[in-house]
Amino acid sequence: MFAENLTEALLRVLERPELKVLAQFCCITLNPSIGHPFQVDRQGNIVLGAPCLGEETVVAFHLRHALELAVLLKGTAESSCETAKILFAATRTTARFWLLDSFADHPQPESWVRLFTAADVPAKAALKAVYPALLPLVAEAGSPQQHTLSSEEWDEILRWLAGAWELIGPVEALMAEGGDARLTVGVRTGLNHYGCSHRPRPWAVTFASSTASSLSERGFTGGELARLALMRAVLHGDALAFLREQARDMRRFLAGFFGVADSDAVILSPSGTDSALAVLALSASGGVPVTTVLTAPDETGSGIPLAAQGCHFAQETARGVSVEKGALIEGFPADARSLTLPLRNVEGGLCVSEDVVRACQVMVAEEVAAGRRVLLHVLDLSKTGLLAPDMEAVAALCAAYPGWLDVVVDACQTRLMPQRISAYLEREWAVMVTGSKFYTGPPFCGALLLPASWKNRLAKGTLPVGLAAYANQCEWPSSSACQVLASSANHGLLLRWAAARAEMEAFAAIPADVVSERLHSFLHAVTQAILAQPDLQLLTPYVPQRPALTDDWDRRQTILSFMVRAPEAPDIDTPLDFDRCRKVYQWLNADVSEYVPQADRKLGALLCHIGQPVALPHPHARGGKAAALRLSAGARLISGEPSHDGLGTKARMAREIADALKVLEKISLILVHWSAIAKADPPASYAPRVQAGVLASGAEPRDYPSGQKQTSVTISSLALGRS
Incomplete structure (x- = not known):
């Protein structure tokens, strides 16, 4: 292969969005004559050697190693022990990066990859054997003999690694922990259960904010900068104190963002389901038996019904404790029970609002008459954008049963203005929010906002001891009741919130009238396109009934839900059943270009990530159960992202609308070629035509308008050096 082609491969790797954050702190040159993959110094300079002119996955591996080492070394003193810690930390991070970046059958580029990806810290002998090979990567390190570590220094390094091991890794790996x-x-896919990635996917079309989104470059940068700060604390042995302060800082940020008077009234939680568990614990803290009324639990989280009864809702908690799903959590009352308040009828249509209110009134009256406190979950909004029951009717119920009715607003979609949340808290209703739905942060970053009366319960009551398997003290308000919680910190949760915070701040910088204007143009265009598409049937948009605010944007439906025609049916009167609708959802996020005609391959290669299907009753669907796919407008649609730099507002919004229409076109393409695609059943993938996690050369699933700015890394003095 010609040298110039190899250099182009290096440039492609440097353009990878997850590498550009670190690269901005470094100055990179190329000299294939050096005898190592690279060398770095303490000023952030990197010299890349011949291995960085090879196959792209190997180039990415060595470049990731060089960037991590250079950034961690930058500005540090020449201490042999501290240098060894940095070398081992950078090596473990790079080894874990390789696991995410390569296929299992790829040969490891360095013999130490397996050693540094193990769950346990390597033995001293193994570290001693690797150390001489790592030392020359630091330009001024000299010979291994000059940096011989004493037995006491090796013991110190091993003690440090024992405490730091689980905290060392690339941010995309650390974010997947603590959930x-x-x-x-x-x-196989490079994606998680939600079909998204903690690495940016700027080549993919993403309208999945009703479920979960892959990180944007902005969100990734927020998470990566937080990880770098964590790594510096880890190197100094201050990780736990750092994480506790980060938890306090994040609670302060959320209090300010949502208008909570006291940051000590914010509870961080990995998910809305964890928040629901905390809600039950607080509601039951007075010792009165509790009945939870769940509004349309099929349109919230799948674990909510179990959490509402104080039961484990998965096989493992966010703190990594193995539990028995469905078993009662220690300390939760065994007499807790739940009732369901449906919002849809047997045909999938919406129930009349007045009927929902009457049903709710009957449930509350009967439970209170039986001497039970009622914990009512109201939705703002559900998976398909429903707001129910009627909020004024709920307020009337609270007035009718003072002291017997607790209300928590499930606002986990967070598709509402912060003023609405302040108003709920003023009514003494708790509110569950996330940074992972509308705000397009990574999945599993939630929070519970407490009104004053709920926070006061912590001063008087107790919490179930079993909550220690789920939560840490630093995530809750300071109180004696919280002493039963764990004393550690959830680094994955805090990194995810750092990413979400970047998106929230970007959205908050857009004036409300501009938000409303951009939402209107997008939602109107896409709604008309769905209505005009014979393969689709739009669910009747539900307009949230809210009091008017100046320039409000949250009195419109931002989740467009629609059913898809069954491939064997002549029209949409027979929609896809739930199981096959899940396949459409999967194939939208997959490269199906091999199974369609040449003329359609560009569309077939386009990766489209939208909201997971929601089950709906339907008399004509197979098994009587249809499903709705969801195309949603999220905060990133309004604020844009770095990959949009250089586009004017009109051009960017036109592109967003065009991308949404391509999603609809790809659905029709799938229906036309159903048999071939179903036979192959291609999985969703991080990138089209994947080659070890990077976009393959020649894969161009999206059009980037001419004149659009492409963010790039500057490589100074890039030359081939001596041959």
Whole structure:
């Protein structure tokens, strides 16, 4: 291969969005004559050697190693022990990066990859054997003999690694921790259970904010900068104190963002389901038996019904504790029970609002008459954008049963203005929010906002001891009741919130009238396109009934839900059943170009990530159960992202609309070629035509308008050096 082609490969790797954050701190040159993959110094300079002119996955591996080492070394003193810690930290991070970046059958580029990806810290002998090979990567390190570590220094390094091991890794790996198995990245797909990635996917079309989104470059940068700060604390042995302060800072940010008077009234939680568990614990803290009324639990989280009864809702908690799903959590009352308040009828249509209110009134009256406190979950909004029951009717119920009715607003979609949340808290209703739905942060970053009366319960009551398997003290308000919680910190949760915070701040910088204007143009165009598409049937948009605010944008439906025609049916009167609708959802996020005609291959290669299907009753669907796919407007649609730099507002919004229409076109393409695609059943993938996790050369699924700015890394003095 010609040298100039190899250099182009290096440039492609440097353009990878997850590498550009670190690269901005470094100055990179190329000299294939050096005898190592690279060398770095303490000023952030990197010299790349001949291995960085090879196959792209290997180039990415060595470049990731060089960037991590250069950034961690930058500005540090020449201490042999500290240098060894940095070398081992950078090596473990790079080894874990390789696991995410390569296929299982790829040969490892360095013999130490397996050693540094193990769950346990390597033995001293193994570290001693690797150390001499790592030392020359630091330009001024000299010979291994000059940096011989004493026995005491090796013991110190091993003690440090024992405490730091689980905190060392690339941010995309660390963000997948402290949640549950749904965050695990599939080896085959490069995506998690939600079909998204903690790495940016700027080549993909993403309208999945009703479920979960891949990180944008902005969100990734927010998470990566937080990880770098964590790594510096780890190197100094201050990780736990750092994480506790980060938790306090994030709670302060959320209090300010949502208008909570006291940051000590914010509870961080990995998910809305964890928040629901905390809500039950607080509602039951007075010792009165509790009945939870769940509004349309099929349109919230799948684990909510179990959490509402104080039961484990998965096989493992966010703190990594193995539990028995469905078993009662220690300390939760065994007499907790739940009732369901449906919002849809047997045909999938919406129930009349007045009927929903009457049903709710009957449930509350009967439970209170039986001497039970009622914990009512109201929705703002559901998976398909429903707001129910009527909020004024709920307020009337609270007035009718003072002291017997607790209300928590499930606002986990967070498709509402912060003023609405302040108003709920003023009514003494708790509110569950996330940074992972509308705000397009990574999945599994949630929070519970407490009104004053709820926070006061912590001063008087107790919490179930079983909550220690789920939560840490630093995530909750300071109180004696919270002493039963764990004393550690959830680094994955805090990194995910750092990414979400970047998106929230970008959205908050856009004036409300501009938000409303951009939402209107997008939603109107896409709604008309769905209505004009014979393969689709739009669910009747539900307009949230809210009091008017100046320039409000949250009194419109931002989740467009629609059913898809069954491939064997002549029209949409027979929609896809739930199971096959899940396949459409999967294939939209897959490269299906091999199974369609040449003229359609560009569209077939386009990766489209939208909201997971929601089950709906339907008399004509197979098994009587249809499903609705969801195309949603999220915060990133309004604020844009770095990959949009250089586009004017009108051009960017036109592109967003065009991308949404391509999603609809790809659905029709799938229906036309259903048999061939179904036979192959291609999995969703991180990138089209994947080659070890990077976009393959020649794959161009999206059009980037001429004149659009392409963010790039400057490589100074890039030359081939001596041959």
